[in-house]
Amino acid sequence: MRQAIARLSRDSSASQSDLLSLSIAAVDLAALLVRLAANVAAGGRGGEAPEPRSAALDEKLGAVTGELAARSRELERPVDKHRDVVAHHLAAGLRLRPPQGPFKRMSAGSPGQAADAADLERLREAWLDLATSEYAAVAALDGHLDAVRYEGSSPSLPGVVVEGAANVICGARLIGRPAAFRHSRAWRHQTVALTYALEAYVAGLRGHAPSLTQARTIALTRLVRATVALVLIDVARAEPLPSNGTGEY
DSSP states (O other): OHHHHHHHHHOSSOOHHHHHHHHHHHHHHHHHHHHHHHHHHHOOOTTOOOOOOOHHHHHHHHHHHHHHHHHHHTSOOOSSTTSOHHHHHHHHHHHOOOOHHHHHHHHHSOTTSOOOHHHHHHHHHHHHHHHHHHHHHHHHHHTTSSOOOOOSSSOSHHHHHHHHHHHHHHHTTOTTOGGGSOHHHHHHHHHHHHHHHHHHHHHHHTTOHHHHHHHHHHHHHHHHHHHHHHHHHHHHHSSOOOOOOOSOO
């Protein structure tokens, strides 16, 4: 980015390629900052090891991921066959607005305070719509990449989402304290990140192939975080999952 800015400052007649290079550099930097902020926000209390995964958590993660996969297949597709499917789903996610009432009430409460059942239901509907659009966008992005390799014990998109969400939940020790997840702040991160994902995707369509991978990474990261929100809402609506850890919540 420094090189692009220095080149533009020396030459008053900037070309489109120069501006595109600067835009791509800005998107890459923004994506790294978004990932950094998300990792910091998802971190557990200092000095605590990640909480071990339980079979109950895996069951809930599998159920939510399966629900997202099924809903993404039923999403309305662009009527015009020439319209871009990835941009369609990313833009759909950006147009969604969260229920402000539940966000404000839950943000004002303490982490140990139980949330109202109606608020949890409205929150779940909002997160479910957003995560479904993100799931469809990531699946469509996979079609733009020559070789998509999923790592881990379950090398597939659902498997990666389950593993990523489990790592966040266990790493932040949220199983026994789902109310500690700040939905309002998490949604703001989603909006910022999806904007960068859309910009990176557009840059990729213009010929910068690495930007397609960057767009997919951002969208997949946000999908994992949205899945975390859904699972924690389900935990809060039901009996708390058994904790395998020894720390106090």
